Amino acid sequence: MLILQKLHKSLSLEVIHFFEKLSRHSATVAQNVSKSAFVQRRQGIKPSFFQDLLYFFNQEYQHHPKVTSPCWKGFRLLACDTSVIELPASEELKAVYEHQVGAGHFRTQGRLSALYQVSNAMFLDAELAPTTTDERSLAMKHWVHCQANDLIIYDRGYPSYDFMYRHQQAGIAFVIRIPIVFNKVTDTFLASGKSSAIVDFYPRKQNFQDLPYQKSTPLAVRLIRVTLPDGETELLATSLLNEEAYPAEDFAHLYALRWQQEVRFDILKSNLGLENFSGYSVLSVQQDLYAALFLLNLQALVSQEVKVQVEESTQHRQHDYQVNQALSLGFLKEKIIDLFYSQQPEELRTSLKILFIQHVEPVRADRKPDGNPKKYKKKKKPKVTMNRKPVRRQA
Numbered sequence: 370m371l372i373l374q375k376l377h378k379s380l381s382l383e384v385i386h387f388f389e390k391l392s393r394h395s396a397t398v399a400q401n402v403s404k405s406a407f408v409q410r411r412q413g414i415k416p417s418f419f420q421d422l423l424y425f426f427n428q429e430y431q432h433h434p435k436v437t438s439p440c441w442k443g444f445r446l447l448a449c450d451t452s453v454i455e456l457p458a459s460e461e462l463k464a465v466y467e468h469q470v471g472a473g474h475f476r477t478q479g480r481l482s483a484l485y486q487v488s489n490a491m492f493l494d495a496e497l498a499p500t501t502t503d504e505r506s507l508a509m510k511h512w513v514h515c516q517a518n519d520l521i522i523y524d525r526g527y528p529s530y531d532f533m534y535r536h537q538q539a540g541i542a543f544v545i546r547i548p549i550v551f552n553k554v555t556d557t558f559l560a561s562g563k564s565s566a567i568v569d570f571y572p573r574k575q576n577f578q579d580l581p582y583q584k585s586t587p588l589a590v591r592l593i594r595v596t597l598p599d600g601e602t603e604l605l606a607t608s609l610l611n612e613e614a615y616p617a618e619d620f621a622h623l624y625a626l627r628w629q630q631e632v633r634f635d636i637l638k639s640n641l642g643l644e645n646f647s648g649y650s651v652l653s654v655q656q657d658l659y660a661a662l663f664l665l666n667l668q669a670l671v672s673q674e675v676k677v678q679v680e681e682s683t684q685h686r687q688h689d690y691q692v693n694q695a696l697s698l699g700f701l702k703e704k705i706i707d708l709f710y711s712q713q714p715e716e717l718r719t720s721l722k723i724l725f726i727q728h729v730e731p732v733r734a735d736r737k738p739d740g741n742p743k744k745y746k747k748k749k750k751p752k753v754t755m756n757r758k759p760v761r762r763q764a
Contacts, residue, residue: 423666430491445488450483451526454497456478463477483511492666504526525547525548531572533590543606544609546603568589568590570588591612689731693728
């Protein structure tokens, strides 16, 4: 329960405050629990406990009789992406996650891969792996959480013949952004001036041993040209071949929906402070990760429940409004113990909803998700703690 609060302060203070809050619900709470005792006891909790808590929460939500998740043309919309996570440079974590970032420089970082449901802003699955791990292999691990009517949206780091072929074999629909310079087939399509065309891709591997396809195995893929407002061209590939059922003009907006996952990644890092881990072991990092994702999903659930009330209370204002992300997460962290132990959970949920409705922020509809990346080069780099600075090793 203490880990679910996403610890940011001194660990000793967090432990003291936790038992103070817990004493409100029980008369037999242990006293004078030390930081050392907490560190030792958490070693007996498998990260899979928090992972299963996340899965259980998602399953209960998905099968709740009052929940009807919006679909796109019958598909449940998902997005899959990765984000680099800074990790403490302890010896245990370096042994698993350290990698070279330049001549003689090393960083302790992990690659967080996550499957995200667009319609309800919830993470369905996540895995933290070394940065050397291929994004596509991580993405395929998430497929155990997919359903027959799922459509997964990917960014441009994923496309390959093998990856798209395995989607076809698994019966999972996809939309993937493809680099403008990809292969001769995409070159021909772009030169044709067409907005949509069904083409055949062929594998470029030389060794097909133990693979379910050969060099001559065609893969039917639909290519779609998207022209951005600034005149630039994006190229998408999809398994949705029916041009009448899925018009080409629908895909610009469809692909843009994946940006929501990057926003949630940012909230995970900035508002929840994921990279400020409460321990220096692989176990504590995994615990913190799944606890943070559970808290973020819980915040998304309550935000959805009050969405209509927020819209009604702010309809007279110039902008559209949404629940304030930072404050709502703060309210949840403060109330998480009460949520689990309260004898009047409905009353507590109502009070949380009121707080969410009272604290809102404007939705800036005119902001572009894909801005000019060069502008960030002018920003000062944030200060980092000593254990996160690149280490230069002597030859």
